[in-house]
Amino acid sequence: MSSLPLALITGGSRGLGFETARQLGKLGYRLFIASRTVPRLEQAAQSLRAEGHLVSFHAFDMQDQDSIQTLVDEVKKKDAPIDVLINCAGVMYEAGNDDEVQTDIGSNASVLRSPERNVTDTIAINMIGTWSVTRALAPHLARGARIVNVSSSMASLGEMGPGYYGYRASKAGINVFTRTLAYEMRPRGILVNSVCPGWVKTNMGGPGATRDVAEGAAGIVWAATLPPDGPTGGFFRDGQAIPW
């Protein structure tokens, strides 16, 4: 039995999810990381334990309802509810711009030429998956918990550029989820916010990104550790509100 608060981080096996777990571990949270690939989870858990953090993991797929139920079953085995839920797992299947078309957007990212799977699976995982996971875990959230939905300024309608329809739509959908869920969670004192980490050097962001993971994760941790009178239903980067 541990009295440390519990943080569940989807996508915690690498990139921003892993770094968010690390930073929350340093703040005294026990960590539960979850994503699809067991060897990556094992490696991540080993690294986090080597730094002295208390960590468990579970392999699941956000695109599969039965698999989400296995995550819930694991949570039920814990001795306490979830204090922080970080919805960080996500994909950007449109990232491979290798085929120059009329604009500088490769066919993978083109609105009209992107393969159907790029759009449907991205929305299924990022938007529907985040909703499904949160819905399934909602009964197991502590009163006053924090939910952070990792979004992207690529979903900001006011600043929207070309391409990446599936990714942009999926993250815009997550933002709608943040807004609507925030109302529903108010009676339980649960704060729900969307966070854009910026363009971060990860598997998804690529080596040309402008930020390192520590910088990107800091804004996620900020939203995960807001005081009880902190904002809810907002969209933030580095602790500052950004346009929808």
Ligand SMILES: NC(=O)c1ccc[n+]([C@@H]2O[C@H](COP(=O)([O-])OP(=O)(O)OC[C@H]3O[C@@H](n4cnc5c(N)ncnc54)[C@H](OP(=O)(O)O)[C@@H]3O)[C@@H](O)[C@H]2O)c1
């Ligand atoms: N990097 C950026 O510049 C940037 C900018 C804005 C927003 N974001 C957002 O930040 C989040 C993390 O991105 P990242 O850059 O750290 O990417 P990443 O390194 O590719 O990590 C993605 C994580 O999600 C997990 N995942 C993917 N599909 C999953 C599924 N179906 N079920 C369960 N887990 C799944 C991956 O593990 P497995 O593959 O093993 O499942 C991995 O742990 C994403 O939501 C992304 O959209 C990133």
